[in-house]
Amino acid sequence: MSDDDLTPFRDDPLLVALRAPAEPHELADEDSALAMFRQSLPARTRRRRAITRATVGGAGILLGLGLTAGVAAAYTTGLPDPVQDVVHAALDPLPVPAPPSADHRARKQALRQLVLPASPRATAPGSSTTTPRTAAGTPAPGRQPEATRSPIPSTAPRPAAAPSPTPAPPKATLTAAVSRRVVPVHTQVVLSGRLSRGAEGVPNRRVYAAELVIGDTTWRRVATGLTGGDGTVSLTIPALTSNVRLRLVTEQGITSPELPVSVVPTLSLTMTRSGNELVVTVTADGGRPGDALNLLRRDGEAWTSIGSTTLSNERSGVFSVPGPGAARMRYVVRLPATRVHAASFKEFVVPAR
Amino acid sequence: MPDQTPTQRSGAEQAPVEEDLDAALRAARAGEEGGFLVLWRTHQPMLLRFLRVYGADGPEDVAGDTWLQVVRDLPRFEGDADGFRRWLFTIARHRAIDAGRSRARRPVALVGDVTSLDGARSAASAEEQVMDRMSTDDALAALRNLPPAQAELVALRVLADLDVATVAGIVGMSPGAVRVAVHRALRTLSNQPSLTAVEVT
Numbered sequence: 001m002s003d004d005d006l007t008p009f010r011d012d013p014l015l016v017a018l019r020a021p022a023e024p025h026e027l028a029d030e031d032s033a034l035a036m037f038r039q040s041l042p043a044r045t046r047r048r049r050a051i052t053r054a055t056v057g058g059a060g061i062l063l064g065l066g067l068t069a070g071v072a073a074a075y076t077t078g079l080p081d082p083v084q085d086v087v088h089a090a091l092d093p094l095p096v097p098a099p100p101s102a103d104h105r106a107r108k109q110a111l112r113q114l115v116l117p118a119s120p121r122a123t124a125p126g127s128s129t130t131t132p133r134t135a136a137g138t139p140a141p142g143r144q145p146e147a148t149r150s151p152i153p154s155t156a157p158r159p160a161a162a163p164s165p166t167p168a169p170p171k172a173t174l175t176a177a178v179s180r181r182v183v184p185v186h187t188q189v190v191l192s193g194r195l196s197r198g199a200e201g202v203p204n205r206r207v208y209a210a211e212l213v214i215g216d217t218t219w220r221r222v223a224t225g226l227t228g229g230d231g232t233v234s235l236t237i238p239a240l241t242s243n244v245r246l247r248l249v250t251e252q253g254i255t256s257p258e259l260p261v262s263v264v265p266t267l268s269l270t271m272t273r274s275g276n277e278l279v280v281t282v283t284a285d286g287g288r289p290g291d292a293l294n295l296l297r298r299d300g301e302a303w304t305s306i307g308s309t310t311l312s313n314e315r316s317g318v319f320s321v322p323g324p325g326a327a328r329m330r331y332v333v334r335l336p337a338t339r340v341h342a343a344s345f346k347e348f349v350v351p352a353r
Numbered sequence: 354m355p356d357q358t359p360t361q362r363s364g365a366e367q368a369p370v371e372e373d374l375d376a377a378l379r380a381a382r383a384g385e386e387g388g389f390l391v392l393w394r395t396h397q398p399m400l401l402r403f404l405r406v407y408g409a410d411g412p413e414d415v416a417g418d419t420w421l422q423v424v425r426d427l428p429r430f431e432g433d434a435d436g437f438r439r440w441l442f443t444i445a446r447h448r449a450i451d452a453g454r455s456r457a458r459r460p461v462a463l464v465g466d467v468t469s470l471d472g473a474r475s476a477a478s479a480e481e482q483v484m485d486r487m488s489t490d491d492a493l494a495a496l497r498n499l500p501p502a503q504a505e506l507v508a509l510r511v512l513a514d515l516d517v518a519t520v521a522g523i524v525g526m527s528p529g530a531v532r533v534a535v536h537r538a539l540r541t542l543s544n545q546p547s548l549t550a551v552e553v554t
Contacts, residue, residue, distance in 0.1 A: 005532050005535065006535075008536075014492050014543060015511060017489045018489065018492045018511050019512075021398075022397075023398070026402075027394060027398065029416075029417065030390070030393065033393045033420050034389070036420060036421055037381075038386070040421075040425055041384050180413055
Protein backbone atom coordinates (compact mmCIF):
# COMPACT_ATOMS: atom_id res chain seq x y z
CA MET A 1 0.00 0.00 0.00
CA SER A 2 1.25 3.49 -0.74
CA ASP A 3 1.42 5.48 2.43
CA ASP A 4 2.03 8.83 0.78
CA ASP A 5 -1.23 10.47 1.69
CA LEU A 6 -0.76 9.45 5.32
CA THR A 7 2.82 10.63 5.57
CA PRO A 8 1.94 13.86 7.41
CA PHE A 9 0.32 11.75 10.11
CA ARG A 10 2.88 8.97 10.21
CA ASP A 11 4.07 9.84 13.70
CA ASP A 12 0.74 11.06 14.95
CA PRO A 13 -0.04 9.30 18.23
CA LEU A 14 -3.48 8.44 16.97
CA LEU A 15 -2.18 6.62 13.91
CA VAL A 16 0.52 4.93 15.94
CA ALA A 17 -2.08 3.77 18.43
CA LEU A 18 -4.46 2.54 15.75
CA ARG A 19 -1.72 0.52 14.13
CA ALA A 20 -0.14 -0.68 17.37
CA PRO A 21 1.02 -4.30 17.40
CA ALA A 22 -1.46 -7.00 18.22
CA GLU A 23 -2.42 -7.50 21.81
CA PRO A 24 -2.80 -11.01 23.18
CA HIS A 25 -6.57 -10.79 23.53
CA GLU A 26 -6.85 -9.90 19.86
CA LEU A 27 -5.35 -13.27 19.00
CA ALA A 28 -7.28 -15.22 21.59
CA ASP A 29 -9.61 -16.88 19.10
CA GLU A 30 -6.88 -18.58 17.16
CA ASP A 31 -7.93 -22.09 18.13
CA SER A 32 -11.46 -21.43 16.96
CA ALA A 33 -10.28 -19.99 13.68
CA LEU A 34 -8.03 -22.95 13.10
CA ALA A 35 -10.81 -25.39 13.88
CA MET A 36 -13.01 -23.51 11.45
CA PHE A 37 -10.32 -23.76 8.79
CA ARG A 38 -9.89 -27.49 9.36
CA GLN A 39 -13.58 -28.13 9.14
CA SER A 40 -13.84 -26.12 5.95
CA LEU A 41 -11.36 -28.33 4.15
CA PRO A 42 -13.15 -30.68 1.82
CA ALA A 43 -12.67 -34.36 2.51
CA ARG A 44 -10.69 -34.61 -0.70
CA THR A 45 -8.16 -32.09 0.61
CA ARG A 46 -7.88 -33.89 3.92
CA ARG A 47 -7.15 -37.16 2.14
CA ARG A 48 -4.66 -35.40 -0.07
CA ARG A 49 -2.88 -33.95 2.92
CA ALA A 50 -2.74 -37.35 4.58
CA ILE A 51 -1.28 -38.83 1.42
CA THR A 52 1.12 -35.95 1.22
CA ARG A 53 2.48 -36.65 4.66
CA ALA A 54 2.81 -40.30 3.89
CA THR A 55 4.40 -39.75 0.54
CA VAL A 56 6.90 -37.28 1.84
CA GLY A 57 7.97 -40.06 4.19
CA GLY A 58 7.85 -42.54 1.36
CA ALA A 59 9.87 -40.29 -0.81
CA GLY A 60 12.44 -40.11 1.96
CA ILE A 61 12.77 -43.86 1.95
CA LEU A 62 13.07 -43.94 -1.80
CA LEU A 63 15.69 -41.34 -1.64
CA GLY A 64 17.50 -43.30 1.02
CA LEU A 65 17.77 -45.98 -1.60
CA GLY A 66 19.64 -43.73 -3.92
CA LEU A 67 17.28 -41.41 -5.74
CA THR A 68 19.00 -38.32 -4.49
CA ALA A 69 20.11 -37.10 -7.84
CA GLY A 70 16.70 -37.67 -9.33
CA VAL A 71 14.98 -35.46 -6.79
CA ALA A 72 17.56 -32.80 -7.21
CA ALA A 73 16.82 -33.02 -10.88
CA ALA A 74 13.12 -32.78 -10.12
CA TYR A 75 13.60 -29.32 -8.69
CA THR A 76 14.99 -28.25 -11.97
CA THR A 77 12.38 -30.18 -13.98
CA GLY A 78 15.25 -32.27 -15.29
CA LEU A 79 13.39 -35.56 -15.20
CA PRO A 80 11.30 -37.11 -17.91
CA ASP A 81 7.73 -35.89 -17.63
CA PRO A 82 6.13 -39.01 -16.14
CA VAL A 83 8.82 -39.28 -13.49
CA GLN A 84 8.77 -35.57 -12.88
CA ASP A 85 5.04 -35.85 -12.48
CA VAL A 86 5.25 -38.54 -9.85
CA VAL A 87 8.00 -36.81 -7.89
CA HIS A 88 6.05 -33.59 -8.04
CA ALA A 89 3.08 -35.33 -6.46
CA ALA A 90 5.24 -37.13 -3.92
CA LEU A 91 6.87 -33.93 -2.79
CA ASP A 92 3.70 -31.89 -2.85
CA PRO A 93 3.29 -29.34 -1.31
CA LEU A 94 7.00 -28.62 -1.71
CA PRO A 95 7.22 -26.50 -4.79
CA VAL A 96 8.75 -28.97 -7.15
CA PRO A 97 7.72 -27.80 -10.61
CA ALA A 98 5.19 -29.96 -12.37
CA PRO A 99 5.59 -30.78 -16.03
CA PRO A 100 3.52 -28.48 -18.14
CA SER A 101 1.15 -31.18 -19.31
CA ALA A 102 0.72 -32.99 -16.00
CA ASP A 103 -2.56 -34.75 -15.52
CA HIS A 104 -3.50 -34.59 -11.88
CA ARG A 105 -5.53 -37.76 -11.67
CA ALA A 106 -2.99 -39.91 -13.49
CA ARG A 107 -0.30 -38.49 -11.28
CA LYS A 108 -2.13 -39.44 -8.10
CA GLN A 109 -2.74 -42.93 -9.43
CA ALA A 110 0.89 -43.41 -10.32
CA LEU A 111 1.86 -42.04 -6.95
CA ARG A 112 -0.30 -44.55 -5.09
CA GLN A 113 1.15 -47.43 -7.01
CA LEU A 114 4.68 -46.24 -6.57
CA VAL A 115 4.77 -45.12 -2.97
CA LEU A 116 1.95 -46.41 -0.82
CA PRO A 117 2.85 -50.12 -0.84
CA ALA A 118 6.41 -49.33 0.15
CA SER A 119 6.04 -49.60 3.93
CA PRO A 120 3.14 -49.63 6.39
CA ARG A 121 5.08 -47.33 8.67
CA ALA A 122 5.62 -44.91 5.88
CA THR A 123 1.89 -44.67 5.26
CA ALA A 124 1.00 -43.57 8.77
CA PRO A 125 -0.16 -39.96 8.57
CA GLY A 126 2.47 -37.64 9.83
CA SER A 127 4.84 -40.50 10.42
CA SER A 128 7.74 -38.75 8.87
CA THR A 129 8.84 -35.21 8.31
CA THR A 130 11.94 -36.24 6.47
CA THR A 131 12.40 -34.36 3.29
CA PRO A 132 14.20 -35.93 0.36
CA ARG A 133 16.59 -33.06 0.32
CA THR A 134 17.80 -33.35 3.89
CA ALA A 135 17.77 -37.11 3.83
CA ALA A 136 19.97 -37.09 0.82
CA GLY A 137 22.13 -34.27 2.06
CA THR A 138 21.94 -32.54 -1.29
CA PRO A 139 20.13 -29.26 -0.91
CA ALA A 140 18.09 -28.37 -3.91
CA PRO A 141 18.68 -25.02 -5.53
CA GLY A 142 17.40 -22.17 -3.48
CA ARG A 143 16.12 -24.29 -0.62
CA GLN A 144 17.10 -24.76 2.98
CA PRO A 145 16.75 -27.79 5.21
CA GLU A 146 13.17 -28.47 6.25
CA ALA A 147 13.83 -27.88 9.93
CA THR A 148 14.76 -24.29 9.30
CA ARG A 149 12.89 -23.71 6.11
CA SER A 150 9.29 -23.91 7.28
CA PRO A 151 8.83 -21.46 10.09
CA ILE A 152 5.14 -21.16 9.33
CA PRO A 153 3.66 -22.58 12.47
CA SER A 154 1.79 -25.79 11.99
CA THR A 155 -0.41 -27.34 14.58
CA ALA A 156 -0.88 -30.48 12.58
CA PRO A 157 -0.15 -33.47 14.78
CA ARG A 158 3.11 -35.16 14.04
CA PRO A 159 3.16 -38.38 16.01
CA ALA A 160 6.43 -40.26 16.08
CA ALA A 161 6.75 -43.32 13.89
CA ALA A 162 5.50 -46.47 15.58
CA PRO A 163 8.42 -48.60 16.67
CA SER A 164 6.46 -51.84 16.52
CA PRO A 165 6.81 -53.93 13.37
CA THR A 166 3.10 -54.79 13.71
CA PRO A 167 1.34 -51.47 13.89
CA ALA A 168 -1.42 -51.38 16.49
CA PRO A 169 -4.64 -49.56 15.61
CA PRO A 170 -4.18 -45.88 16.36
CA LYS A 171 -5.64 -44.63 19.61
CA ALA A 172 -8.75 -42.52 19.44
CA THR A 173 -8.10 -38.91 20.21
CA LEU A 174 -10.40 -36.02 20.97
CA THR A 175 -9.45 -32.45 20.15
CA ALA A 176 -11.21 -29.36 21.43
CA ALA A 177 -11.45 -25.69 20.58
CA VAL A 178 -13.54 -23.02 22.18
CA SER A 179 -15.25 -20.20 20.32
CA ARG A 180 -13.91 -17.53 22.66
CA ARG A 181 -11.32 -17.62 25.43
CA VAL A 182 -12.43 -14.41 27.10
CA VAL A 183 -16.09 -13.53 27.34
CA PRO A 184 -18.28 -10.98 29.10
CA VAL A 185 -20.20 -12.38 32.03
CA HIS A 186 -23.41 -14.26 31.16
CA THR A 187 -22.10 -15.21 27.71
CA GLN A 188 -22.30 -18.65 26.14
CA VAL A 189 -19.38 -20.21 24.34
CA VAL A 190 -19.27 -23.08 21.88
CA LEU A 191 -16.94 -25.96 22.57
CA SER A 192 -16.18 -27.93 19.45
CA GLY A 193 -13.89 -30.83 18.76
CA ARG A 194 -13.22 -33.90 16.71
CA LEU A 195 -13.08 -37.52 17.74
CA SER A 196 -10.73 -39.37 15.45
CA ARG A 197 -8.80 -42.56 15.12
CA GLY A 198 -5.74 -41.85 13.07
CA ALA A 199 -6.85 -39.54 10.29
CA GLU A 200 -10.43 -40.82 10.25
CA GLY A 201 -13.21 -39.20 12.21
CA VAL A 202 -15.28 -41.42 14.50
CA PRO A 203 -18.98 -40.73 13.87
CA ASN A 204 -22.06 -41.15 16.01
CA ARG A 205 -20.36 -41.23 19.42
CA ARG A 206 -21.78 -39.42 22.42
CA VAL A 207 -19.58 -36.63 23.67
CA TYR A 208 -20.07 -34.52 26.78
CA ALA A 209 -18.86 -31.03 27.51
CA ALA A 210 -17.51 -30.86 31.04
CA GLU A 211 -16.95 -27.71 33.04
CA LEU A 212 -14.71 -27.16 36.04
CA VAL A 213 -15.50 -23.93 37.84
CA ILE A 214 -12.31 -22.44 39.19
CA GLY A 215 -12.13 -23.22 42.88
CA ASP A 216 -14.23 -26.38 42.56
CA THR A 217 -12.80 -29.87 42.41
CA THR A 218 -15.53 -31.61 40.43
CA TRP A 219 -16.10 -31.58 36.70
CA ARG A 220 -19.75 -31.14 35.76
CA ARG A 221 -21.31 -32.25 32.49
CA VAL A 222 -23.04 -29.24 31.01
CA ALA A 223 -23.88 -30.30 27.44
CA THR A 224 -23.93 -33.39 25.29
CA GLY A 225 -24.18 -34.35 21.65
CA LEU A 226 -23.22 -36.92 19.03
CA THR A 227 -20.26 -36.71 16.70
CA GLY A 228 -21.09 -36.13 13.06
CA GLY A 229 -20.00 -38.11 10.06
CA ASP A 230 -16.52 -36.64 10.18
CA GLY A 231 -16.16 -37.05 13.94
CA THR A 232 -16.78 -33.41 14.79
CA VAL A 233 -19.08 -32.15 17.48
CA SER A 234 -20.05 -28.67 18.68
CA LEU A 235 -21.67 -28.08 22.05
CA THR A 236 -23.00 -24.86 23.51
CA ILE A 237 -21.85 -24.18 27.05
CA PRO A 238 -24.46 -22.44 29.23
CA ALA A 239 -23.85 -18.80 30.04
CA LEU A 240 -20.73 -18.39 32.15
CA THR A 241 -20.55 -16.41 35.36
CA SER A 242 -17.00 -17.24 36.45
CA ASN A 243 -13.73 -18.53 35.09
CA VAL A 244 -13.92 -22.17 34.05
CA ARG A 245 -11.96 -24.90 32.40
CA LEU A 246 -13.75 -26.83 29.68
CA ARG A 247 -13.09 -30.15 28.04
CA LEU A 248 -14.84 -32.76 25.97
CA VAL A 249 -15.15 -36.34 27.13
CA THR A 250 -16.64 -39.46 25.60
CA GLU A 251 -18.54 -42.22 27.37
CA GLN A 252 -15.44 -44.35 26.99
CA GLY A 253 -13.42 -41.80 28.94
CA ILE A 254 -11.47 -40.26 26.10
CA THR A 255 -10.85 -36.66 27.07
CA SER A 256 -9.72 -33.63 25.18
CA PRO A 257 -7.18 -31.14 26.48
CA GLU A 258 -8.59 -28.64 28.96
CA LEU A 259 -9.32 -25.13 27.76
CA PRO A 260 -9.57 -22.18 30.14
CA VAL A 261 -12.21 -19.55 29.55
CA SER A 262 -12.04 -16.26 31.42
CA VAL A 263 -15.10 -14.24 32.29
CA VAL A 264 -15.01 -10.45 32.30
CA PRO A 265 -17.39 -8.81 34.77
CA THR A 266 -19.49 -5.95 33.48
CA LEU A 267 -19.08 -2.65 35.30
CA SER A 268 -21.88 -0.13 35.26
CA LEU A 269 -21.76 3.35 36.70
CA THR A 270 -24.32 5.75 38.06
CA MET A 271 -23.49 9.28 39.09
CA THR A 272 -25.25 11.74 41.31
CA ARG A 273 -24.28 15.18 42.44
CA SER A 274 -23.60 15.81 46.10
CA GLY A 275 -22.67 19.43 46.59
CA ASN A 276 -19.49 20.02 44.64
CA GLU A 277 -18.80 16.33 44.31
CA LEU A 278 -20.00 13.52 42.15
CA VAL A 279 -20.87 10.25 43.82
CA VAL A 280 -19.97 7.40 41.51
CA THR A 281 -21.61 4.07 42.28
CA VAL A 282 -20.01 1.14 40.54
CA THR A 283 -21.85 -2.15 40.15
CA ALA A 284 -19.84 -5.17 39.09
CA ASP A 285 -21.94 -7.90 37.51
CA GLY A 286 -19.72 -10.94 37.77
CA GLY A 287 -17.69 -9.57 40.66
CA ARG A 288 -17.74 -11.09 44.13
CA PRO A 289 -18.36 -9.45 47.50
CA GLY A 290 -15.04 -8.33 48.91
CA ASP A 291 -13.35 -7.90 45.53
CA ALA A 292 -11.07 -4.87 45.35
CA LEU A 293 -12.25 -1.94 43.28
CA ASN A 294 -9.83 0.84 42.32
CA LEU A 295 -10.27 4.32 40.95
CA LEU A 296 -7.54 5.85 38.78
CA ARG A 297 -7.28 9.36 37.40
CA ARG A 298 -5.53 10.40 34.23
CA ASP A 299 -2.75 12.88 35.03
CA GLY A 300 -1.01 13.88 31.83
CA GLU A 301 0.28 10.68 30.33
CA ALA A 302 0.01 8.62 33.51
CA TRP A 303 -2.73 7.03 35.54
CA THR A 304 -2.71 7.71 39.26
CA SER A 305 -4.51 5.55 41.74
CA ILE A 306 -6.69 7.83 43.84
CA GLY A 307 -8.92 5.47 45.72
CA SER A 308 -9.95 1.94 46.45
CA THR A 309 -12.81 0.12 48.05
CA THR A 310 -14.31 -3.36 48.07
CA LEU A 311 -17.50 -4.70 46.58
CA SER A 312 -20.41 -4.95 48.93
CA ASN A 313 -22.76 -7.92 49.13
CA GLU A 314 -24.72 -6.19 46.38
CA ARG A 315 -21.50 -6.21 44.34
CA SER A 316 -21.23 -2.45 44.28
CA GLY A 317 -18.76 0.16 45.48
CA VAL A 318 -18.90 3.93 45.84
CA PHE A 319 -16.37 6.65 45.05
CA SER A 320 -16.56 10.43 45.25
CA VAL A 321 -14.80 12.65 42.74
CA PRO A 322 -14.75 16.41 42.29
CA GLY A 323 -17.55 17.80 40.16
CA PRO A 324 -16.96 19.63 36.90
CA GLY A 325 -14.10 22.10 37.24
CA ALA A 326 -11.79 24.11 35.07
CA ALA A 327 -10.51 21.09 33.20
CA ARG A 328 -12.01 17.92 31.90
CA MET A 329 -10.99 14.92 34.02
CA ARG A 330 -10.71 11.30 32.98
CA TYR A 331 -11.10 8.42 35.37
CA VAL A 332 -11.09 4.67 35.12
CA VAL A 333 -12.65 2.24 37.56
CA ARG A 334 -10.72 -1.00 37.72
CA LEU A 335 -11.83 -4.35 39.04
CA PRO A 336 -8.63 -6.41 39.24
CA ALA A 337 -8.57 -10.01 38.11
CA THR A 338 -9.12 -12.75 40.65
CA ARG A 339 -9.13 -16.50 40.29
CA VAL A 340 -12.85 -16.31 39.68
CA HIS A 341 -12.99 -13.62 37.02
CA ALA A 342 -10.84 -11.58 34.66
CA ALA A 343 -10.13 -7.91 35.15
CA SER A 344 -12.59 -5.32 34.01
CA PHE A 345 -12.43 -1.60 33.44
CA LYS A 346 -14.79 1.24 32.89
CA GLU A 347 -13.79 4.73 31.97
CA PHE A 348 -15.69 7.92 32.56
CA VAL A 349 -15.07 11.58 31.94
CA VAL A 350 -16.14 14.53 34.00
CA PRO A 351 -16.44 17.43 31.60
CA ALA A 352 -15.13 20.90 32.24
CA ARG A 353 -17.57 23.34 33.75
CA MET B 354 5.24 -25.63 1.82
CA PRO B 355 6.71 -22.45 0.41
CA ASP B 356 9.41 -20.62 2.23
CA GLN B 357 8.06 -18.31 4.88
CA THR B 358 9.10 -15.77 7.38
CA PRO B 359 7.45 -16.60 10.66
CA THR B 360 4.75 -14.37 11.96
CA GLN B 361 5.24 -13.87 15.66
CA ARG B 362 2.52 -13.18 18.12
CA SER B 363 4.57 -10.73 20.09
CA GLY B 364 3.95 -7.18 19.21
CA ALA B 365 7.65 -6.53 19.26
CA GLU B 366 8.19 -8.72 16.25
CA GLN B 367 7.96 -7.64 12.69
CA ALA B 368 4.82 -8.32 10.72
CA PRO B 369 5.22 -10.47 7.64
CA VAL B 370 6.18 -8.65 4.50
CA GLU B 371 3.94 -8.78 1.47
CA GLU B 372 5.89 -11.59 -0.17
CA ASP B 373 5.46 -13.71 2.93
CA LEU B 374 1.75 -13.05 2.90
CA ASP B 375 1.57 -14.05 -0.74
CA ALA B 376 3.27 -17.32 0.14
CA ALA B 377 1.02 -17.81 3.15
CA LEU B 378 -2.01 -17.16 0.98
CA ARG B 379 -0.91 -19.80 -1.52
CA ALA B 380 -0.31 -22.26 1.30
CA ALA B 381 -3.70 -21.55 2.86
CA ARG B 382 -5.44 -22.03 -0.46
CA ALA B 383 -3.71 -25.39 -0.72
CA GLY B 384 -5.18 -26.33 2.65
CA GLU B 385 -2.09 -25.74 4.76
CA GLU B 386 -2.90 -24.68 8.30
CA GLY B 387 0.38 -22.84 8.69
CA GLY B 388 -0.46 -20.53 5.82
CA PHE B 389 -3.89 -19.85 7.19
CA LEU B 390 -2.46 -19.06 10.63
CA VAL B 391 -0.13 -16.47 9.16
CA LEU B 392 -3.05 -14.80 7.41
CA TRP B 393 -5.22 -14.94 10.49
CA ARG B 394 -2.60 -13.63 12.90
CA THR B 395 -1.68 -10.85 10.52
CA HIS B 396 -5.18 -9.58 9.88
CA GLN B 397 -7.25 -10.49 12.92
CA PRO B 398 -6.09 -7.65 15.21
CA MET B 399 -6.84 -4.96 12.64
CA LEU B 400 -10.06 -6.70 11.73
CA LEU B 401 -11.23 -6.49 15.34
CA ARG B 402 -10.28 -2.81 15.57
CA PHE B 403 -11.99 -2.15 12.26
CA LEU B 404 -15.18 -3.76 13.57
CA ARG B 405 -14.99 -1.80 16.78
CA VAL B 406 -14.97 1.42 14.79
CA TYR B 407 -18.12 0.22 13.07
CA GLY B 408 -19.58 -0.22 16.53
CA ALA B 409 -20.22 -3.89 15.94
CA ASP B 410 -21.74 -5.64 18.94
CA GLY B 411 -19.35 -8.43 19.75
CA PRO B 412 -16.65 -7.68 17.19
CA GLU B 413 -15.14 -11.10 17.87
CA ASP B 414 -18.34 -12.74 16.69
CA VAL B 415 -18.56 -10.60 13.58
CA ALA B 416 -14.92 -11.35 12.89
CA GLY B 417 -15.68 -15.03 13.32
CA ASP B 418 -18.48 -14.78 10.76
CA THR B 419 -16.08 -13.01 8.43
CA TRP B 420 -13.44 -15.71 8.69
CA LEU B 421 -16.10 -18.36 8.25
CA GLN B 422 -16.92 -16.95 4.85
CA VAL B 423 -13.23 -16.55 4.06
CA VAL B 424 -12.33 -20.17 4.78
CA ARG B 425 -15.38 -21.34 2.89
CA ASP B 426 -14.55 -19.38 -0.25
CA LEU B 427 -10.76 -19.39 0.01
CA PRO B 428 -10.24 -22.20 -2.54
CA ARG B 429 -12.02 -20.06 -5.11
CA PHE B 430 -10.19 -16.86 -4.22
CA GLU B 431 -7.79 -15.60 -6.84
CA GLY B 432 -5.40 -12.78 -6.09
CA ASP B 433 -2.44 -11.70 -4.05
CA ALA B 434 -2.06 -10.55 -0.47
CA ASP B 435 -3.39 -7.08 -1.30
CA GLY B 436 -6.40 -8.61 -2.94
CA PHE B 437 -6.96 -10.87 0.02
CA ARG B 438 -6.92 -7.94 2.42
CA ARG B 439 -9.39 -6.08 0.21
CA TRP B 440 -11.62 -9.14 0.08
CA LEU B 441 -11.40 -9.78 3.82
CA PHE B 442 -12.30 -6.26 4.85
CA THR B 443 -15.06 -6.01 2.28
CA ILE B 444 -16.65 -9.10 3.79
CA ALA B 445 -16.14 -7.69 7.28
CA ARG B 446 -17.74 -4.40 6.27
CA HIS B 447 -20.80 -6.20 4.96
CA ARG B 448 -21.04 -8.30 8.10
CA ALA B 449 -20.70 -5.22 10.29
CA ILE B 450 -23.40 -3.41 8.35
CA ASP B 451 -25.69 -6.41 8.66
CA ALA B 452 -25.01 -6.64 12.38
CA GLY B 453 -25.53 -2.96 12.92
CA ARG B 454 -28.79 -2.49 11.10
CA SER B 455 -30.91 -3.22 14.11
CA ARG B 456 -29.36 -0.82 16.56
CA ALA B 457 -28.12 2.68 16.90
CA ARG B 458 -24.64 3.13 15.57
CA ARG B 459 -23.27 5.80 17.82
CA PRO B 460 -21.55 4.88 21.08
CA VAL B 461 -23.05 5.63 24.46
CA ALA B 462 -21.79 8.51 26.51
CA LEU B 463 -19.33 6.47 28.53
CA VAL B 464 -16.41 5.27 26.51
CA GLY B 465 -13.48 2.97 27.13
CA ASP B 466 -15.65 -0.03 27.68
CA VAL B 467 -14.88 -3.34 29.32
CA THR B 468 -11.54 -4.72 28.41
CA SER B 469 -10.78 -8.36 28.31
CA LEU B 470 -7.84 -9.69 30.20
CA ASP B 471 -6.69 -13.11 31.16
CA GLY B 472 -8.06 -13.93 34.55
CA ALA B 473 -4.76 -15.33 35.69
CA ARG B 474 -2.98 -11.99 35.60
CA SER B 475 -1.95 -10.34 38.79
CA ALA B 476 -3.37 -7.00 39.75
CA ALA B 477 -0.07 -5.30 38.98
CA SER B 478 0.14 -6.69 35.48
CA ALA B 479 -3.49 -5.87 34.94
CA GLU B 480 -2.70 -2.29 35.78
CA GLU B 481 0.19 -2.30 33.37
CA GLN B 482 -2.15 -3.71 30.82
CA VAL B 483 -4.56 -0.85 31.32
CA MET B 484 -1.83 1.65 30.70
CA ASP B 485 -0.79 -0.06 27.52
CA ARG B 486 -4.27 -0.61 26.25
CA MET B 487 -5.68 2.81 26.83
CA SER B 488 -3.80 4.22 23.94
CA THR B 489 -5.34 2.02 21.27
CA ASP B 490 -8.68 2.04 23.02
CA ASP B 491 -8.61 5.81 23.17
CA ALA B 492 -7.75 6.03 19.51
CA LEU B 493 -10.59 3.72 18.55
CA ALA B 494 -12.99 5.61 20.79
CA ALA B 495 -11.91 8.85 19.19
CA LEU B 496 -12.46 7.38 15.77
CA ARG B 497 -15.94 6.28 16.72
CA ASN B 498 -16.77 9.83 17.64
CA LEU B 499 -16.18 11.05 14.11
CA PRO B 500 -19.15 11.32 11.78
CA PRO B 501 -19.81 7.72 10.66
CA ALA B 502 -18.85 8.33 7.05
CA GLN B 503 -15.50 9.82 8.08
CA ALA B 504 -14.87 7.09 10.61
CA GLU B 505 -15.48 4.48 7.96
CA LEU B 506 -13.02 6.09 5.58
CA VAL B 507 -10.31 6.26 8.21
CA ALA B 508 -10.98 2.70 9.27
CA LEU B 509 -10.71 1.43 5.72
CA ARG B 510 -7.63 3.52 4.98
CA VAL B 511 -5.70 3.14 8.23
CA LEU B 512 -6.87 -0.05 9.89
CA ALA B 513 -7.69 -2.13 6.84
CA ASP B 514 -4.63 -0.60 5.17
CA LEU B 515 -6.40 -0.29 1.84
CA ASP B 516 -5.13 2.22 -0.68
CA VAL B 517 -7.09 5.31 -1.59
CA ALA B 518 -8.37 3.92 -4.88
CA THR B 519 -9.65 0.76 -3.23
CA VAL B 520 -11.36 2.69 -0.47
CA ALA B 521 -12.93 4.94 -3.06
CA GLY B 522 -14.27 1.91 -4.90
CA ILE B 523 -15.76 0.43 -1.76
CA VAL B 524 -17.55 3.55 -0.58
CA GLY B 525 -18.46 4.91 -4.01
CA MET B 526 -16.47 8.16 -3.81
CA SER B 527 -13.74 9.60 -5.95
CA PRO B 528 -10.15 8.97 -4.81
CA GLY B 529 -9.65 12.70 -4.36
CA ALA B 530 -12.66 12.99 -2.13
CA VAL B 531 -11.47 10.07 -0.07
CA ARG B 532 -8.03 11.57 0.32
CA VAL B 533 -9.43 14.92 1.43
CA ALA B 534 -11.92 13.37 3.81
CA VAL B 535 -9.33 11.15 5.45
CA HIS B 536 -6.97 14.09 5.85
CA ARG B 537 -9.69 16.21 7.35
CA ALA B 538 -10.66 13.47 9.77
CA LEU B 539 -7.11 12.79 10.90
CA ARG B 540 -6.43 16.47 11.33
CA THR B 541 -9.57 16.84 13.40
CA LEU B 542 -8.52 13.97 15.60
CA SER B 543 -5.02 15.28 15.97
CA ASN B 544 -6.12 18.73 17.03
CA GLN B 545 -8.70 18.07 19.65
CA PRO B 546 -9.43 15.63 22.40
CA SER B 547 -12.28 13.50 21.29
CA LEU B 548 -13.49 11.47 24.19
CA THR B 549 -17.16 11.81 24.80
CA ALA B 550 -18.00 13.51 28.04
CA VAL B 551 -20.39 11.78 30.33
CA GLU B 552 -23.73 13.40 30.98
CA VAL B 553 -23.75 14.36 34.61
CA THR B 554 -27.13 14.19 36.25
